[in-house]
Amino acid sequence: MPEQSSAVPTVGVIGLGEIGGAGIAANLMKAGVRLTVCDIREEATAPYRDSARVAASPRDLATTSEIVFVAVLNDAQVIEVLDGDDGVFLGAVAGTTVVIVSTITTDTVISMREVGEAYGVSVVDCGVSGGTLGAADGQLVCMVGGSEEDVNRIRPAL
16 A cells, blocks of 8 residues: 555445546556545455455445545435445544535435534535546645535645
8 A cells, every 4th residue: 555644544435436436546546645545346346455454344344434525416325325324424533524425415424414413524525626637736726615624624635
């Protein structure tokens, strides 16, 4: 695995689609971040097997990640990967920060933030702009919503 920068925390990425998660994960690896990835499609995790930890589930990913990026398709998938039977909240330690980059409703973000609080997990909304090319080139524009403390915690991974 790449050598981790001491300023950048351990990071997990759930959802390795071309629209965002794959580019985010690839750029984090290039930056030397200690990375864990997870995707329901085995072929999506194949490019990361030699350089990152591949988690069996979102819960497994959360056990080794201080920051968890969620880049899945919709509200239902965000709820499942965070609060499902094998979700992030059940594996995360207090102090973990979840960054939702999926395009979902404000109601879902607020709901997941409230559930996360019960586990000691912060949830930050992070809308991104730049598309597939921006993600691949590490040039996404991030519009982050969260407390100043949470935003500062994730800043090294942005």
